[in-house]
Amino acid sequence: MTALLLSALAMTLIVGLRYLAVSGGFALATRAARPGLYAKLTPQIRREIGWSLASAAIYGVPAGVVAWGWQARGWTLIYTDVHAYPLWYLPLSVLAYLLAHDTWFYWTHRWMHRPRPFRLAHAVHHASRPPTAWAAMAFHPLEALTGALVIPVLVFVIPIHVAALGIVLAIMTVMGTTNHMGWELFPHWMREGPVGNWLITATHHQRHHDRYNGNYGLYFRHWDRLFGTDLGLGRFD
Numbered sequence: 063m064t065a066l067l068l069s070a071l072a073m074t075l076i077v078g079l080r081y082l083a084v085s086g087g088f089a090l091a092t093r094a095a096r097p098g099l100y101a102k103l104t105p106q107i108r109r110e111i112g113w114s115l116a117s118a119a120i121y122g123v124p125a126g127v128v129a130w131g132w133q134a135r136g137w138t139l140i141y142t143d144v145h146a147y148p149l150w151y152l153p154l155s156v157l158a159y160l161l162a163h164d165t166w167f168y169w170t171h172r173w174m175h176r177p178r179p180f181r182l183a184h185a186v187h188h189a190s191r192p193p194t195a196w197a198a199m200a201f202h203p204l205e206a207l208t209g210a211l212v213i214p215v216l217v218f219v220i221p222i223h224v225a226a227l228g229i230v231l232a233i234m235t236v237m238g239t240t241n242h243m244g245w246e247l248f249p250h251w252m253r254e255g256p257v258g259n260w261l262i263t264a265t266h267h268q269r270h271h272d273r274y275n276g277n278y279g280l281y282f283r284h285w286d287r288l289f290g291t292d293l294g295l296g297r298f299d
């Protein structure tokens with residue numbers, strides 16, 4: 063029991079510190095790349111940090127329980143021997159996690175734009191206008207909960223090497239931050255070319271925060287494309 067509680071607490075701390083480090087890092091990068099972009103947003107940033115740290119506990123507790131079960135009880139399909147599956151499975155598993163998370167996110171996010179769930183929960187995320195690098199985890203606790211369960215459930219369904227899982231979490235953290243930071247990190251040729259046609263970066267998610275009624279995806283544009291909710295790329299002044 064103590065080990066379980068410690069694991070939940072440790073994971074909460076890790077998620078919280080990871081948030082502060084990554085969002086803090088990109089906020090500093092913003093100060094260098096776009097001086098003054100966050101100049102008038104101090105009260106909003108304070109709220110973004112508050113909601114995000116609350117989300118850290120909501121993400122941390124299920125992750126900590128699963129990490130404990132993995133170590134103490136042999137739960138999950140997370141493996142440590144890199145040869146337990148063929149090597150080609152490593153990138154495939156990363157892609158499978160991203161596709162599954164994106165699917166879950168697209169449909170729950172789209173649902174949260176219905177009037178009631180929007181008022182109840184998702185309005186917190188859209189209170190950031192425009193969002194900043196600190197808004198990466200700025201969600202109402204109910205919304206944070208819908209996101210917090212994805213990876214802890216997936217590790218019981220899709221086998222993944224522990225390092226590949228680390229890559230998934232790193233992509234999740236960096237994209238969650240950069241998509242909100244108010245300027246585009248990726249070069250023009252990438253976001254206007256075939257890569258940007260299928261992958262979501264800040265230019266795409268910025269338009270979601272502008273218009274609300276489309277661009278619901280997380281990593282990929284195919285669900286938005288298939289269901290007619292893709293609004294195209296936004297613009298940064």
Ligand SMILES: [Zn+2]
Nearest residue numbers: 187242267271
């Ligand atoms: Zn957003």
Ligand SMILES: [Zn+2]
Nearest residue numbers: 171175184270
């Ligand atoms: Zn939204």
